[in-house]
Amino acid sequence: MPEETLPLSVSARSQESELALGWIMNEFDPNTALSSVGRFFRRMLERWKQFPEQVKRLTVLLGVVVFALLTARTMLVPADFGKYGHYRASAVDEIAALPIQYAGHEICNECHDDVVETKAAGFHKNVGCEVCHGPAAAHTEDVEAGELLAPRGREGCPLCHEYLPSRPTGFPQIVSASHNPVKPCIACHEAHDPKPPETPKECSACHATIARSKAISHHAYVACTRCHEAPDEHKEDPRSFRPSKPEARAFCAGCHDDDTAGKEGIPQIDQTTHEERYVCWQCHYPHLPEAQ
Amino acid sequence: MEELIQHLAPLLKEVVGYIYPNEIELHWGLLVVVYPYVTGLVAGAFILASLVKVFNVTELQPTYRMSLLTALAFLLVAPLPLLAHLGHPEKSFEIFFTPNTRSAMAMFGFVYAWYLMAVLLLEIWFCYRKDLIQWAKQETGLRKFIHRTMSLFSSDVSERALRFDRKAVKAVTLIGIPSAFLLHGYVGFIFGSIKANPWWSSVLMPIVFLFSAIVSGIALVLLIYMIATPLRGKEMDMACLNKLASYLFYVMIIDFSLEILDFVHRVYESEESIEILAALVTGKLFISLIVVQLLLGMLVPLGAIAMAKLLQMPNDLKKMIYFVAALLVQVGIFSTRWNVVVGGQLFSKSFSGLTVYKTTFLGLEGLLVSMGLLVMPFLILYVLFALLPPWEESKASLEGS
Numbered sequence: 277m278p279e280e281t282l283p284l285s286v287s288a289r290s291q292e293s294e295l296a297l298g299w300i301m302n303e304f305d306p307n308t309a310l311s312s313v314g315r316f317f318r319r320m321l322e323r324w325k326q327f328p329e330q331v332k333r334l335t336v337l338l339g340v341v342v343f344a345l346l347t348a349r350t351m352l353v354p355a356d357f358g359k360y361g362h363y364r365a366s367a368v369d370e371i372a373a374l375p376i377q378y379a380g381h382e383i384c385n386e387c388h389d390d391v392v393e394t395k396a397a398g399f400h401k402n403v404g405c406e407v408c409h410g411p412a413a414a415h416t417e418d419v420e421a422g423e424l425l426a427p428r429g430r431e432g433c434p435l436c437h438e439y440l441p442s443r444p445t446g447f448p449q450i451v452s453a454s455h456n457p458v459k460p461c462i463a464c465h466e467a468h469d470p471k472p473p474e475t476p477k478e479c480s481a482c483h484a485t486i487a488r489s490k491a492i493s494h495h496a497y498v499a500c501t502r503c504h505e506a507p508d509e510h511k512e513d514p515r516s517f518r519p520s521k522p523e524a525r526a527f528c529a530g531c532h533d534d535d536t537a538g539k540e541g542i543p544q545i546d547q548t549t550h551e552e553r554y555v556c557w558q559c560h561y562p563h564l565p566e567a568q
Numbered sequence: 569m570e571e572l573i574q575h576l577a578p579l580l581k582e583v584v585g586y587i588y589p590n591e592i593e594l595h596w597g598l599l600v601v602v603y604p605y606v607t608g609l610v611a612g613a614f615i616l617a618s619l620v621k622v623f624n625v626t627e628l629q630p631t632y633r634m635s636l637l638t639a640l641a642f643l644l645v646a647p648l649p650l651l652a653h654l655g656h657p658e659k660s661f662e663i664f665f666t667p668n669t670r671s672a673m674a675m676f677g678f679v680y681a682w683y684l685m686a687v688l689l690l691e692i693w694f695c696y697r698k699d700l701i702q703w704a705k706q707e708t709g710l711r712k713f714i715h716r717t718m719s720l721f722s723s724d725v726s727e728r729a730l731r732f733d734r735k736a737v738k739a740v741t742l743i744g745i746p747s748a749f750l751l752h753g754y755v756g757f758i759f760g761s762i763k764a765n766p767w768w769s770s771v772l773m774p775i776v777f778l779f780s781a782i783v784s785g786i787a788l789v790l791l792i793y794m795i796a797t798p799l800r801g802k803e804m805d806m807a808c809l810n811k812l813a814s815y816l817f818y819v820m821i822i823d824f825s826l827e828i829l830d831f832v833h834r835v836y837e838s839e840e841s842i843e844i845l846a847a848l849v850t851g852k853l854f855i856s857l858i859v860v861q862l863l864l865g866m867l868v869p870l871g872a873i874a875m876a877k878l879l880q881m882p883n884d885l886k887k888m889i890y891f892v893a894a895l896l897v898q899v900g901i902f903s904t905r906w907n908v909v910v911g912g913q914l915f916s917k918s919f920s921g922l923t924v925y926k927t928t929f930l931g932l933e934g935l936l937v938s939m940g941l942l943v944m945p946f947l948i949l950y951v952l953f954a955l956l957p958p959w960e961e962s963k964a965s966l967e968g969s
Contacts, residue, residue, distance in 0.1 A: 328732045329724040330697060334690075337720060341685075349665045362668055442588060 377411035380404075384412070387419075391468050398469035408432055408467065433461040441485050446514060448472070449484045475511045482514065486563050493564040503527070503562065528556040578926070584851075585921030594913045594925045598938045599653040604755045605784070605905040606646045606945065608777065611752035612785015613639040614688065614744060619815070621741040627811040633958030634796070635789050636692050641949035643684055649941055652932055672758055683751045687744040693718075694736040696956055698725055699963060714955065752781040759908060766841035767848070767912040772830045779823040784901035786816045787894040792949070794891050800959070806883055813890045816897070817873045824866055844919040852914050852922055857907045865900010869893035 324332070359365035381404045385392045388405075395401060406412050414422030427433070430452060439449040456464070464473040472481070479500045480487030490496060500506075506519035522528070525547055534544040551559065561567050579592055617635035619625045651657040663677040700719035704712050753774040760773025770776075790812045797804045834842065849857055869892075876889040910925050928934040 328729055329722055330694070330729065330732060330736070333720040333722055334693075345664075348661075352661075353665050357666055362666070440589070441586065 376413045378406055379412040379416045381406065383416050395468045398471075400468065400470055428462055429460055430458075433465075433467075439484050441488075443485075445483050445485050448482055479506075489561075489564045494566060495563065523555065525552075525555055528560075528562075579924055582924040583921060585916070586918055587916035587921040587923050588918060591913075591916050592923055594910065594923070596909055596913060597653075597925070597933045598927050598935065599649040599933055599941075601902070601905050601909045602938050602941055603646065603649040603653075604752075604777065604909070605902050606642050606649065606941070607755050608752055608781030608784050608901065608905070609788050609945075610639045610643045610646060610683075610785070611748040611778070611781040612783065612787075613642065613789055614748045614785070615782050616786050616789050616812075616815070617691075618741050618745050618748075621738055622745065625811065627805075627807045628815075630805050630808050630960055631789050631793050631812065633695065633956075634793060635785075636688065636695065637952045637956060637958055638789055638792060638945075638949060639785075640688050640692060641945040641952055643680075643688060644948055645941060645945045647680060648944070649938070652937060652941070655932075672754070672761065676754060676758075679751055679754050683747050687740060687747045691737055691740040691744060692956070693720075694733045694740065697722055697733055698730055699956075701725055718955070749778060752778050759912070762912075764917065765912050766839060767845060767915070768908065770830060770834075772826060772833070776823070776826050776830060779819060779826055780901055780904050782819045783816065783823050783897060786812060786819060787897040787901075790816065790890060790894045791898070794887065794894075796953070802959075802961075804887065806886075809887065809890055813873050813876065813893070816894070817870065817877070820866065820870055820873075820897070824870070827866075841915075841919050844915045844922070848911060848915050848922060852924065853907055853911050856903050857911070860903040861900050861907055864896050865903055866897075869896045869900070 327335075354364045354366070356365035357363070360368065381392075384405045392405075395403075395405075408425070408427055410425035412422070412424055415424050416422070434450070434452045437447075437449055439451050443449055461467070465471070476482060478487075483500075490498075490500075503522050504519040507517045509517040510519055529545075529547040531539060531542055532545055533547050556562070576592055583592060613635045616628070617632050617639065620628045620632040620635075647660075651660055660677075663674045664681070667678065668674040697719055700715045701723060702725070704715040704719065707715060756774030756777030759768040759777075760770050763769045790809070793808070793812070794804065834845070872889050872893045876886045913923075914925065915922050929936055931937070
């Protein structure tokens with residue numbers, strides 16, 4: 277490319293480079309440069325000497341400490357720490373390389389479609405197969421080699437169904453010590469389609485927490501059906517057929533109004549003046565009315 | 569499993585109301601109570617030392633070096649309860665090498681290191697440098713070597729160098745006051761920032777912690793001064809004692825006001841947690857909060873010191889009052905830490921029940937280890953006093969030589 281067609285800036289830069297090169301070749305004196313560097317270090321050394329002795333010693337100590345820390349850090353922190361986050365990046369590969377234990381529930385359908393179908397229609401539809409049968413990856417690879425768990429005693433079911441006050445009301449719970457002791461759960465319940473062997477007679481079979489609260493309250497002898505009307509279907513399909521709940525103040529007043537005769541020992545209120553803006557259950561828990 | 573059940577079974581009998589299953593046993597026990605108590609003593613003792621240098625309170629001069637060494641002795645022990653509680657102390661260096669800047673707890677390592685290296689050790693070194701050089705000159709053998717090493721083999725005792733030492737001490741003290749505030753304010757921050765716990769979650773927490781720390785630090789130095797001086801066969805400086813008691817009194821008034829402010833604020837705000845907190849205060853914490861912290865640890869010492877100040881009485885009686893008051897303050901402040909740490913875990917997050925805390929005697933989280941950790945700073949302090957005598961006469965005799 278002829279020189280006159282070059283862009284101006286390129287041409288200017290090449291001229292600058294030539295000038296610099298010319299200066300290095302003609303005027304740069306290595307001895308002068310060395311002496312400048314030497315002068316700089318001499319000046320620094322003189323400054324250093326003027327520092328109080330304490331500062332010098334502390335600076336040296338600080339230098340040693342910082343050097344030791346940096347050396348230790350370089351040696352001890354893995355090279356790939358922090359690549360993805362606040363952890364060692366190669367840990368991800370190490371974890372990924374661990375043998376897979378669980379197969380997931382979809383694969384069970386390939387051989388056990390009848391059981392899967394039964395389970396999908398029952399209350400255990402959201403419980404994965406491996407929750408009860410254990411990790412199944414080896415079993416899916418080789419049926420003979422990887423034998424699965426099949427809990428046939430009483431050890432498995434109470435893990436979810438043992439009574440605990442923090443479990444939601446309506447969730448079937450038992451006290452295993454008194455619920456058909458010794459008998460295996462599968463003797464009465466089909467785990468893939470669990471249903472009570474007979475329709476529960478008492479509300480407490482499912483509403484254990486409420487039953488326990490009510491049992492120690494002043495409402496202990498008030499039957500559940502006094503306040504709730506439960507259709508028979510509720511016992512078979514509890515979520516589709518819900519029991520009724522009293523909603524009006526007049527319902528509680530049926531026993532607690534001061535006009536009600538023959539109710540000795542029952543707290544009485546004048547329902548026309550007693551906190552008339554609220555319904556009763558906003559302040560009183562009906563299953564344990566004395567609770568604050 | 570059997571051991572766990574045996575541990576939990578007696579606790580369950582004392583659980584009141586409804587609590588979640590993972591709330592029966594407390595996760596932070598006695599060791600975590602010891603930690604803010606010890607850290608508070610460090611910050612308090614240092615702030616007392618700062619009064620001498622920054623505000624030039626000459627009456628407190630006899631306690632200046634003692635306060636610094638007390639702060640150091642307790643600071644060396646401060647992280648040990650945490651290391652014992654967490655386990656794996658061999659991994660503790662990792663918070664320095666791979667710091668997690670988003671974790672307030674992890675940042676404590678840096679706050680601690682800054683306070684130890686850049687504040688306390690530096691101030692002590694500048695303060696003692698001249699003495700270390702002079703002591704080393706008169707000594708032989710191991711003691712000489714230790715003092716020479718501690719002075720970093722320094723030898724310059726010219727007027728210019730000494731002037732620099734004095735300026736450096738002042739500068740470090742100025743940096744040290746906000747650092748001490750940071751050290752203990754941080755401990756309060758850790759609790760105050762846990763928004764899920766209404767007993768802890770309060771913006772006042774760091775400042776309440778800080779002032780209670782100053783109270784405990786002053787009371788501790790007062791106690792150490794009153795024990796160490798007669799043990800050395802010396803006479804106590806009454807002006808110094810009176811001044812210490814005055815400062816203790818003033819800071820206690822501020823601390824008391826802040827705690828009352830916190831209390832009134834909680835009651836007025838009356839959040840949904842107020843009923844369970846009221847049950848906590850009047851039930852499980854009644855002895856440790858109302859009786860020990862408030863009555864014995866605050867009102868009785870305040871009244872006693874006020875009486876000693878207002879009434880004419882012999883010095884010996886005053887000394888006795890100061891001593892008992894400072895002792896009660898220590899018990900009260902330990903109780904404060906107990907009430908924060910343990911109290912905050914005694915009620916359920918459901919606000920419907922209370923659990924119970926029982927400490928063991930043996931074991932890493934037990935009473936014995938905690939007592940050992942509380943005794944350890946005094947042993948360290950004994951060694952420090954032997955190596956770096958903070959007494960006025962050990963300075964004066966050398967200046968004359």
